[in-house]
Amino acid sequence: MSDPQQTSLRLGIAGLGTVGAGVIKIVRQKANVLAQRSGRKVEIVAVSARNRDKDRGVALSDYAWEDDPVALATRDDVDVFVELMGGSDGPAKAATEAALKAGKDVVTANKAMLAHHGQELAELAEANGAVLRFEAAVAGGIPIIKSLTEGLAGNDIERIMGVMNGTCNYILTRMEDAGLSYEDAFAEADGLGYLEADPNLDVGGIDAGHKLSLLSSIAFGTQVNFDGVELEGIGCVTIEDITQAADMGYRIKLLGVTRLTGRGLEQTMTPCLVPATSPLGQLQGGTNMVVVEGDQVGQVVLRGAGAGEGPTASAVMGDVMDIARGLRMSTFGQPATSLVAAKPAKATVAAPYYLRMSLEDKPGAMAKVAAALGEAGVSIDRMRQYSHDDATAPVLIVTHKTTRAALDDALGALPETGVVSGAPVALRIEEV
Template sequence: MTNSQPSPLRLGIAGLGTVGVGVIKIVRQKANLLAARTGRPIEITAVSARSKDKDRGVSLAGYAWEEDPVALAKRDDVDVFVELMGGENGPAKDAIEAALALGKDVVTANKALLAHHGQALAETAEDKGAVIRFEAAVAGGIPVIKALTEGLAGNEITRVMGVMNGTCNYILTRMQDAGLPYDEVFAEADALGYLEADPNLDVGGIDAGHKLSLLSAIAFGTQVDFDGVELEGIQRISIEDIHQAAELGYKIKLLGVTQMTGRGLEQRMSPCLVPAESPLGQLTGGTNMVVIEGDAVEQVVLRGPGAGEGPTASAVMGDVCDIARGLRLSTFGVPAKALVTAKAARSNSPAPYYLRLALQDRPGAMAKIATALGDNGISIDRMRQTRHAEAHAPVLIVTHKTQRADLDAAIEAMRATGVMAADPVALRIEQI
């Protein structure tokens, strides 16, 4: 397939939610621009969705309708199967497999599917000479997959970090700005339709963890290992934590970090304190940011909208245009069979930690906590017990740099003292 070939590239789109509609709009409104840029017309020939008659604000006239996405994927008049249904199993997977089996290229926004089945799908695609592109699966409109796979291909990637779940960032930002507790903002986000059907995908860090696992595969040439991601959600972040972090000069972000170490691949997605004035700290609402570090390029930072009709459709169309232009690339940047098995390592690089404890209000409680820390080699940078009406004394501790394993041991020791009124909140402080 070369630029000189004038045959149209024919898309079949499965899933006509926000993103699918955005793709239809772009293909329709920018036909000339897309043809000029890619050297061939880009057309939609067939679509599929749960309901045919729903008013989506765009006409489906001229597109064949399929009830079954698998049937859509198999159509002779579909060159590229665009999967925008979501879901880690079920019809999305069946339809992508059907498309690949026929050697058709696939463009998808489905991080859950790729996080769980990326290796098998990539191998199938490469066996069949097809490509799978998934720019829209990570960080919305930010062309981060492209930057990592192509633009920075001359680098040994050393670390990738990012805030990649807009819903979590919305919740954390809104708690701070409005001074509202987690539950209330969660309910707001739900009412606004910001949450996945299973909200734990968002607030449990799973969605962001899916994304991180895909970036890891490209960055380090490892098979996608979602199970290797240390996951921690934002459900236990209280308005008190937000306020305390702010007083210390930090903001709380659900931050993903992946790096290859001598001990193996460290992947973690967890709420962290980042300096309020840093680029990450300044992120608000649904904006995403990804930081890529490579041995040659040093550090590149990409920021943009993490979701939404236009931004996500932009990412889908970037992939479609690449296919129209004849770019053929392995799914994760190297042939799937060359991806090595990742050895998951628990992250243990030292960092200061923020600890919020609730102690029984009795003599010696604080001493026991301090001893638990000291016994595990953790020294205290700042400690504060605030005035309290409740029966439990809220205690805030900022540690000096420590390894997570030592902190976990200290927390275990604290629990054993019997003075803890609730499980502590422990958040890593990242100086980035």
């Protein structure tokens, strides 16, 4: 069906890194199957990048060249502007806005731009009768945006959990598998080219937080609110935490969780413990996973490559093919003007927590910690103290279910005990 116009769909691609090159390869190599599936020819008419002379392994001579992505985005012969430059502002945003204002559809892989400007760009698209699609921005090749927006449209979404930064998962996996320190695993990932130019985008949870904020918008009909994501990177995780977690049947993941409760929109992207036998716990290496929980469907798990040329280009082409087929969806699953501003809320759902702290070697030290926790209403499920040969002893505690507020009270009271050295580490144990 799909109401195919008999004209071809003409793409202008800005940004010719690995993903851009991957998209060009697909359009060139699969011309016949794409036309068969969509009912019309999909072709590239023009491209733009910072450096015209770089060898990208694909021939560009068939395409018009534009130095300026804004000029590319507004060319008369471009139907769809494919934005693969990246960056939350600057040329990516300028060209996206120009394309939408000219009534052209936009396909982007740019999570930062949408996390910061998703609402205004979605409104701009609608005002101009254009679509703005971003499957490639979240979890690489996994068709999570489509599944959530369309396939699960009959559900009230109760929770989404995601491991959506492959670099972090690679580092955590290598720490466990090879017994590396965080620093050594980080250095290894860096040597393999896995880290962004600003590594804090990865290990600080920012990149994954961008993605989570986009999923929240679709799931709950709320305006994208990246500033409302509680972010904590994986830099606090030690090899001891990983070993101890494994001993107790858990693995540590940089886990995004989003829920809409009566108190507001709870979005966290923090290191968490998850059962080692769960799908999330079994996710090793650079792979991504998103777990969607709907009131009707129950738990649906999607797993796949979260980055890389082929997977990301696959997601871009999914959006392009939708447009070619005449499948036109709102950016976040409903009219942008109907998305509501959700109040960010601290996570209120009670959970057990894993705590690690250093106790000074004084009589009654453990009792004082237990008392401080107890006074804040935090009760202890399990506690382990390890042998030691310096002045402080590592102590691990797993609490019973408690709220983050009570836990923060307890953590705030610990310095007053005079027996805790340094800042404790507290990681939520997420029931999955």
